[in-house]
Every structure is written in structure tokens, then in C-alpha cells.
Amino acid sequence: MLVDSHCHLDFPDLQTRLPSILEAAQAAGVGRLVTISTHVARFETYRALAEAHDVVFFSIGTHPHNAAEEPDVPAKRLVELSAHPRCIAIGEAGLDYHYDKSPREVQRKVFRTHIEAARECGLPLVIHARNADEDMVEILSDEMRRGRFRAVLHCFSSGEKLAQVGVELGLYVSFSGILTFRNSDEIRRIAAVVPRDRLLVETDAPYLAPVPYRGKTNEPAYVAHTAHVLAEVIGASDAEIARTTTDNFYRLFSKAAQADTARELA
Structure with a gap:
């Protein structure tokens, strides 16, 4: 069995075709999917998806693109929402200095709040990092000194230093379709040295479809x-x-x- 550890089933490109998306995933041997939160305000959407489909879990958090829309969600609220039995992670949260859709200081603040929530509830944090390696290393190192937490660097496309620091801090590293791209030699070199017990795979669907589907709408089967x-x-x-x-x-x-x-024993 494979697991798509990161996809967005609530996005229109997938939600409108959900029955066929899930059928194709099953046919490809993908037995579990995690639909990842981008807005805390969409909690009910994620909850409904997971409750309707036994193969689907979800997370709760604010994507850095949307940090300015949800700048003040307290860690306590994230912890409360994460108590749902099918919510298995906090996030995705982090830093995106490529698009800068939210002010960087707001991204950093919201990211630290998500770390606090992950530390408090014990669930892993799903981390988004793009073109922000230096600040990401600084924040992760600082926050880990304050108290340990579990996390994954999702859709890894950063530099070797961030991967190395992440592994040293106990984080997992997840690879997406980017790994299959012709110009991704550096990402493949990094993947080759990540310890095997820290590796995950994902689609980030509907984005970043792997070869041979590059340029098309991505879906969990393609993991x-x-x-x-x-x-x-x-x-x-x-x-x-x-x-x-x-x-x-x-x-x-x-x-x-x-x-x-619990489901197997029921």
C-alpha cells in the first residue's frame, strides 16, 4: 500500500471528481490520503471529507499564503479542532517567500503559533517551505530548543542545508512529483541521503503532477x-x-x- 501524505481534496479540480479520484487511487494501490488544510475556516469541509471516506484523514491549519487572512487564530483553537478523531496533523503552515502573498512577519508569527499547537497536542506539523531556507532553519532550531515537536518538510524543494537540519532535528522529509522532473537533479541527490526511516511521498494534488503527467491536474493515484x-x-x-x-x-x-x-477491531 502507498499513502498520499499530502493532497487537497477540497480544491475544485479534485472535489468535483471525488468518486473517480478515490477509485483511481485505490486501483493504483494508494490506500490512505491526507487532505491538507489551507484555511482554519474550512474545518467543516475537511471534517466532512474525512467522515465520508474511510481512506481520508485531514489536518487543520493556515497555509502561509493565507496567513494574513487568519493572523490571529490561537494555538488553543488549533488544538481544539485537532481533537477530531480523523484530524491527524497541524498545518500546513510555514514560510513562502517566493510568492509573498502574506507579509513575511505575519507568516513567521502564524508559523510559530502552529508549532506551539503541534507541541501542545502532540500531532505532527506539516511544514510548507519555499525560498525561505535561512529563516526556516532559524525558526525550527529556535523552536525545537523551546520544546520538541514532530514535523514533516512537505513537498521538499529546498536546499541541502534545510534537509540536513530537518533530519538532525528529527523531522521527516516528503517528496512530491518534483522529484520526477528532468531538472530536479539536486532534489534527487538530497533524497538519496535522507535516512530511509524519514522518507514520505505525496502528490500535493492538484498541483505538481509527476512525469508522465506533468502539466496536467495531479491526483492521489499519481503518487x-x-x-x-x-x-x-x-x-x-x-x-x-x-x-x-x-x-x-x-x-x-x-x-x-x-x-x-480501532476500525479493524470494531
Whole structure:
């Protein structure tokens, strides 16, 4: 089984085709999906998706693009919402200095609030980092000194230093379709040295479709193509990378493991 650890099933490109999207994922061997929050205000949408489909989990948080829209959501509120049995993570939150859709100081403030929430509730933080490596390293290192928390650097497209610091701090690293792109040699080099017990795969659907679907709408089924390239990069078989990344998913997102075990026993 494969897990798409990061997708956006509430986005129109996927939500309008959800039955066929989920059917295709199952046919591709993708047994679990995490639909990731971009606005806390859309909590009910994420909740409804997860409650309607046993294979779907969700997170709660504010994407850095939207930090200026939700600048003052307290950590306490994130913790309260995360108590839902199918909410398995905080985020995605972080820093995006490529688009700068929210002021950088607001992004940093909101990011630290999400770290506080992740630390308090014990759920992993899903981290968005783009063109902000220096500040990301500084904040992660500072916050980890204040108190440990679990996290994943999602859709990794940053530099080697951030990957190294992330691993040293105990974070996981998730690779998307970017790994399959012809001009992504540096990302493949980084993936090759990330410890196997820290690797995850994702789509970030509907964005970043992997080769051979690049330029088209991405969907969870396509995570199999990213997993195949990751297997080649680290010298593993497709079966090994599926087992490794799924085991890593359940280790990091331990609430998902608990939910699946409870369902099996019911």
C-alpha cells in the first residue's frame, strides 16, 4: 500500500471528481490520503471529507499564503479542532517567500503559533517551505530548543542545508512529483541521503503532477510515479519503498495508525 501524505481534496479540480479520484487511487494501490488544510475556516469541509471516506484523514491549519487572512487564530483553537478523531496533523503552515502573498512577519508569527499547537497536542506539523531556507532553519532550531515537536518538510524543494537540519532535528522529509522532473537533479541527490526511516511521498494534488503527467491536474493515484522514482534514487524496489514510506507515515502520523487499528477491531 502507498499513502498520499499530502493532497487537497477540497480544491475544485479534485472535489468535483471525488468518486473517480478515490477509485483511481485505490486501483493504483494508494490506500490512505491526507487532505491538507489551507484555511482554519474550512474545518467543516475537511471534517466532512474525512467522515465520508474511510481512506481520508485531514489536518487543520493556515497555509502561509493565507496567513494574513487568519493572523490571529490561537494555538488553543488549533488544538481544539485537532481533537477530531480523523484530524491527524497541524498545518500546513510555514514560510513562502517566493510568492509573498502574506507579509513575511505575519507568516513567521502564524508559523510559530502552529508549532506551539503541534507541541501542545502532540500531532505532527506539516511544514510548507519555499525560498525561505535561512529563516526556516532559524525558526525550527529556535523552536525545537523551546520544546520538541514532530514535523514533516512537505513537498521538499529546498536546499541541502534545510534537509540536513530537518533530519538532525528529527523531522521527516516528503517528496512530491518534483522529484520526477528532468531538472530536479539536486532534489534527487538530497533524497538519496535522507535516512530511509524519514522518507514520505505525496502528490500535493492538484498541483505538481509527476512525469508522465506533468502539466496536467495531479491526483492521489499519481503518487505511485513519485514512489517509483524515489525507489530508483535510493536503490530500492517499488515494494520496498511502498512499505518503507507507509511504515514511516504511520510512525509520524500515529493518530492515523490508532484510527485504523480501532476500525479493524470494531
